Amino acid sequence: MDNFKELVQKRRSVRKFTEQDISAEDLQTILRAALMSPTSKSTRAWHFVVVDDKNLLEKISLCRPMGSQFVADAKVAIVVLGDREVTDAWCEDASIAAVTMQYQAADLGLGSCWCQIRNRFMENGEPSDNVLRFLLHYPENLTAECVIGIGYPAIERKPQNEDNLKWENVHVGPLAEEN
Ligand SMILES: Cc1cc2nc3c(=O)[nH]c(=O)nc-3n(C[C@H](O)[C@H](O)[C@H](O)COP(=O)(O)O)c2cc1C
Numbered sequence: 001m002d003n004f005k006e007l008v009q010k011r012r013s014v015r016k017f018t019e020q021d022i023s024a025e026d027l028q029t030i031l032r033a034a035l036m037s038p039t040s041k042s043t044r045a046w047h048f049v050v051v052d053d054k055n056l057l058e059k060i061s062l063c064r065p066m067g068s069q070f071v072a073d074a075k076v077a078i079v080v081l082g083d084r085e086v087t088d089a090w091c092e093d094a095s096i097a098a099v100t101m102q103y104q105a106a107d108l109g110l111g112s113c114w115c116q117i118r119n120r121f122m123e124n125g126e127p128s129d130n131v132l133r134f135l136l137h138y139p140e141n142l143t144a145e146c147v148i149g150i151g152y153p154a155i156e157r158k159p160q161n162e163d164n165l166k167w168e169n170v171h172v173g174p175l176a177e178e179n
Pocket of ligand 1: 012
């Protein structure tokens with residue numbers, strides 16, 4: 001696709017994937033997009049952990065009581081980590097990299113969905129980040145913002161409805177003062 005206007009309309013979250021493998025080239029293109037994404041003060045203090053092992057994907061999918069199960073079905077999951085010791089904007093930087101990968105994936109005909117990790121917890125109160133740290137062995141200075149599950153879509157999703165956009169949330173100039 002060479003039209004970003006069309007791409008932003010077509011990208012939808014996909015949580016059901018086919019068995020088709022993602023080529024090494026496409027995976028590299030997705031990671032390239034993350035590594036080209038903008039960061040505060042150009043610190044580039046993110047890390048990306050690529051997981052394609054079915055057994056590990058299933059374990060990752062259990063890091064929250066709900067909302068993370070789709071990861072088990074993904075062909076690849078990319079765990080997006082930020083370094084709190086390097087930048088106070090780690091969360092923004094990680095988020096921008098994550099969503100950039102989602103648009104690149106969509107451009108390649110792949111589906112993806114964001115699984116939130118930061119501020120999410122197991123039923124016993126354990127942070128989901130700790131569950132992933134145990135599974136993936138990342139150090140204390142790194143925190144997972146999210147996991148992006150990727151694969152070929154097993155379902156077709158409708159593009160965003162142009163008539164349903166919240167244009168009322170766009171304010172041209174200052175908001176009206178309340179009196
Ligand atoms: C910050 C953020 C956190 C999200 N967390 C989850 C999640 O934990 N699990 C999930 O299935 N989807 C998650 N999503 C996907 C949203 O549910 C989805 O983007 C939203 O419903 C809009 O649908 P669309 O992406 O198809 O336009 C998240 C999206 C964002 C941006």
